[in-house]
Amino acid sequence: MRSGTTVTVVLEPRAQGSWxxxxxxxxxxxxxxxxxxxxxxxxxxxxxxxxIGSASVAWGPESAPLFTLRLSVAAYPVQ
Structure with a gap:
């Protein structure tokens, strides 16, 4: 994805409670x-x-997240 981009993650309800x-x-x-x-x-x-770079967004304990979104952010191409 490019710098400045937004992503919306939609998580379905969990039987064990809220996210x-x-x-x-x-x-x-x-x-x-x-x-x-x-x-x-x-x-x-x-x-x-x-x-620009790589990062992740996680839900749950650091040692065992319930869900992880991994992002790689790239620069705009030079033309």
């Missing part, structure tokens, strides 16, 4: 800009790619 809060491995690169859960238990999280 944990997301955490970025590098908030300077992958910034969680919003997180909301609706009345049906669906969670929507928006992540913005702020800089």
């Amino acid at each position: 944990p809060q997301p955490r970025s491995s590098n908030p300077m690169l992958a910034l969680v800009t919003s997180s909301a859960t609706d009345g049906k238990g669906v969670t929507r999280v928006t992540v913005r790619a702020a800089r």
